Amino acid sequence: MRLRDIPITAWLGIIGIAIAFIFAIFAPWLAPYGETEVVGDVWQMPDNQFFFGLDNLGRDILSRLIYGARTTLFVALGATLISFSLGILLSFTAAVSRGIIDMVFSRFNDLMMSIPTLIFALVVLAVLPQNIIILILVMAILDSTRVYRLGRAVALDVAVMEFVEAATLRGEGKVWIIFREILPNTLSPLLAEFGLRFAFSILFLSTLSFLGLGIQPPAADWGGMVKDNKDGIIFGISAALVPGSAIAALAVCVNLVVDWLLKRTSSLKGGRGDA
Numbered sequence: 001m002r003l004r005d006i007p008i009t010a011w012l013g014i015i016g017i018a019i020a021f022i023f024a025i026f027a028p029w030l031a032p033y034g035e036t037e038v039v040g041d042v043w044q045m046p047d048n049q050f051f052f053g054l055d056n057l058g059r060d061i062l063s064r065l066i067y068g069a070r071t072t073l074f075v076a077l078g079a080t081l082i083s084f085s086l087g088i089l090l091s092f093t094a095a096v097s098r099g100i101i102d103m104v105f106s107r108f109n110d111l112m113m114s115i116p117t118l119i120f121a122l123v124v125l126a127v128l129p130q131n132i133i134i135l136i137l138v139m140a141i142l143d144s145t146r147v148y149r150l151g152r153a154v155a156l157d158v159a160v161m162e163f164v165e166a167a168t169l170r171g172e173g174k175v176w177i178i179f180r181e182i183l184p185n186t187l188s189p190l191l192a193e194f195g196l197r198f199a200f201s202i203l204f205l206s207t208l209s210f211l212g213l214g215i216q217p218p219a220a221d222w223g224g225m226v227k228d229n230k231d232g233i234i235f236g237i238s239a240a241l242v243p244g245s246a247i248a249a250l251a252v253c254v255n256l257v258v259d260w261l262l263k264r265t266s267s268l269k270g271g272r273g274d275a
Contacts, residue, residue, distance in 0.1 A: 006260065013256030020250055024070040031063040036218040043229075043237045052242045056228050061242055068220040068243065075136055075215070076201035082140035083201075084194055087147025092178045094148075095155035106152065112145045118207065125213040135214060139204060143197055150193050154186040161185075188264070195258035199251045206247050222247050 006014075023030060033039050037059060044054040052061035090109075094102040121138055128134050158164060164181050172181075206223030208214035215221040217228070222243040229239035 009256045010260035013253040013260070016249060016253030017257065020069050020073060020253075023066045024073045027066045027070045031060075031066040033060040033063040035064060035067040035220050037063070043232050043235075043239060045237075053237075053239060055225070055239050056232065061225070061239055064220040064225060065222070065243060065246060068222045068225055069246075071215055071219055071221040072202060072205060072223075072247075075132060075139070075221075076198060076205050078136045079139035079143060079201045079205075080194065080198045082136065083143035083197060084147050084190075086140065087144035088151045088183075088190070090144075091148040091151030092155045092182055093174070095152050095159050096174050096177055096182070102152075105148070109145050109148045112142075113149070117142050117204075121204075121208060122211065122213055125208065130213065130216055132215070135205075135208070139201060139208075143201065143204075147193065147197060151186075151190070154189055155182050158182050158185050188261070192258050192261040195254050195261065199254040199258070202247065202251060202254070 038057060039060050040050065040054050040058050042054065042056060042058050044050060044058070046053040050060055050062070052065065055061050055064065090105055094105040121142060124138050125135065128138075159177075159182060164177060167177050167181050205214055205221070206226070209221050209223030210227045212227070215224050217224060225243035226240045226247075229237070229243075232239050233241075
């Protein structure tokens with residue numbers, strides 16, 4: 001793959017994601033004010049000093065937007081990495097083992113997927129202590145069911161190929177077959193699914209924060225910022241629109257990259273082919 005072969009839409013997505021991660025990594029140096037610092041009047045309109053204005057407590061929206069990028073991306077990326085590790089490990093194990101292991105894993109996954117994700121998350125988070133670690137784990141476990149479904153499908157497609165059967169006849173163990181035979185030949189569709197799961201995690205986290213069970217104040221995250229400033233919309237205050245636009249823009253950027261990856265892999269059988 002050459003850089004000039006990447007379409008402009010994918011470049012826009014890559015640049016948007018890179019900007020978000022730069023804000024997240026260098027937030028303390030890029031934000032003009034502190035994350036919880038009160039610097040003026042409530043819902044002060046944008047001016048030369050406050051580019052996006054102030055929020056419902058008089059905090060700089062631009063500063064909280066930058067700090068919120070750190071929180072939102074860290075939680076969403078952490079949940080996505082854990083969900084993918086868990087989902088891929090279980091799905092590939094089921095595809096290689098077949099029999100009773102495949103049946104038990106698949107039926108349990110179907111049971112979990114039959115429960116509405118948002119309702120299940122709200123019930124669990126309302127009972128458990130509210131901290132970032134528990135939030136990440138709950139999001140990861142719920143999302144791993146979707147990863148399992150895709151992982152099992154692509155693994156079964158590759159597991160019937162001759163090179164996998166040859167490895168089995170050579171006496172290779174299941175761990176070898178999973179990580180040396182199946183995984184390298186399913187990376188393309190899995191990378192695209194990783195992007196989709198990451199975008200979903202961003203939106204899911206924002207939803208939980210908006211409902212009060214995500215990131216807890218005074219920490220800044222984009223969904224919580226929308227919740228804090230939603231009443232200002234009635235009075236023509238745009239404070240809630242800024243983080244809402246950031247959520248939408250980041251989700252669009254991720255989907256632009258994923259769409260490009262899907263187009264590259266759409267002609268590959270079982271995720272195999274020239275990269």
